Amino acid sequence: MARSNDPNDPKGLIREAYRIEGIGMPECRSIFLDWALSLPDGRDQAQALQNLHALYAPDAPDHPMTQVLNDGLSASQAPKRRGGWRSRPRG
Numbered sequence: 001m002a003r004s005n006d007p008n009d010p011k012g013l014i015r016e017a018y019r020i021e022g023i024g025m026p027e028c029r030s031i032f033l034d035w036a037l038s039l040p041d042g043r044d045q046a047q048a049l050q051n052l053h054a055l056y057a058p059d060a061p062d063h064p065m066t067q068v069l070n071d072g073l074s075a076s077q078a079p080k081r082r083g084g085w086r087s088r089p090r091g
Helices: 013-019 025-038 045-059 064-077
Strands: none
Touching: 013 025, 013 045, 013 064, 025 064, 045 064
């Protein structure tokens, strides 16, 4: 895979997924995981995801990668539950 100048997709994984004819949801999920793991340290994953969605989704609303990006956006916006000792009532 060719490197990309896009700081949101440095390996060009998302870009290439949109170019693969007949790609399915399982492949897109796998590519998304690889993308998430390959983001450089310090890069805001939620912001990168929003930027990629804004770039690709309008032109390919029915593409399986768009659905994966939508799912990622939903998950990143879901409230986080605090667990462990912090969530226990103090008494």
